[in-house]
Amino acid sequence: MTAGKISEHGSSVSGLTIGIFILGDEILSGKREDRHFAKVREILSSRGLGLSWVQYLGDDRERCVLAFKQSLASGDLVFSFGGIGSTPDDHTRQAVAQALNRPLVLHPGAEPLIRQRSEEMGQPCTPERLRMGEFPAGAEIIANPYNRIPGFSVHRHYFLPGFPVMAWPMMESVLDQYYSAYFSETCEIDQSLLVVGIFEATVTPLLERLDKAYPDLRIYSLPAAPIPGDSGPRRLLELGVKARLVGGNGQGEERLASAYEELKQGVIALGGSVSKESLARR
Secondary structure: OOOOOOOOOOOOOOOOOEEEEEEOHHHHHOOOOOOHHHHHHHHHHOOOOOOOEEEEEOOOHHHHHHHHHHHHOOOOEEEEEOOOOOOOOOOHHHHHHHHHOOOEEEOOOHHHHHHHHHHHHOOOOOHHHHHHHEEEOOOEEEOOOOOOOOEEEEOOEEEEOOOHHHHHHHHHHHHHHHOHHHOOOEEEEEEEEEEEOOOHHHHHHHHHHHHHHOOOOEEEEEEOOOOOOOOOOOOEEEEEEEEEEEOOOHHHHHHHHHHHHHHHHHHHHOOOEEEEEEEEEO
16 A cells, blocks of 8 residues: 555555554453553554554443444544454444444355364354354454454454454554555564574574675574473574665565575574564564
8 A cells, every 4th residue: 555545444644543442341440451552552653653542441332332433433543452252241343333334244254264263173163153253244354363263344443352462463464564654764674583493503604694695684693581481491592684674665675575584494494493473663
């Protein structure tokens, strides 16, 4: 998407007004501590974006309907966290449908994902599970890399699970895919992987080769702290590629992606095991 293009995910205005909803009685009662607000600010700040408003909502469907009606009419970019499950205290999907005056329908793209997840867990795909794929008619699904159960989007509103391990990567993916034109003109992209079972000396020749092949990028290696809960010592390295980009430098991003893929495949060829991958924009 380029600036000025109007679409489901973009707008013709030059900037973005960004807000978030955080849902759940457990947040308001103090049974659960909200972690979304601080993390959302961090995610946005790393992309040169800012948060304009935040609203906390309990599990009250009518109040959610009123809030969503106002928000959906605003043209704001909005992320909503929580309430998209299938239990009686989850109201987000129904409230959004009511706010839009649309029916809830089983999304054809969500159904096979839910069935696949059920099969992976060795559990039947019940009607209750399939409810998690019922979204307002016309909505798009948001991929969930953690457990496949998708979120959904409509009118630049992105409805995500309440679990941070799912919601935060999904939010970052939405921003990077649809709203990069609004990021600050100069940014640093850092793509890295956590490697297990390989010594730094073993990977040094690979890093040196990449450093020569990509002089415009920064190739780095950092010893990593042991993973909490691991039994016994393990060799851990954080390896990555950084790029400082000015403006919409698509070629720079392509070079970073190419260097990162060479780094990853080179590490695997040397016997290392990739345990985690990260992508950050600052």
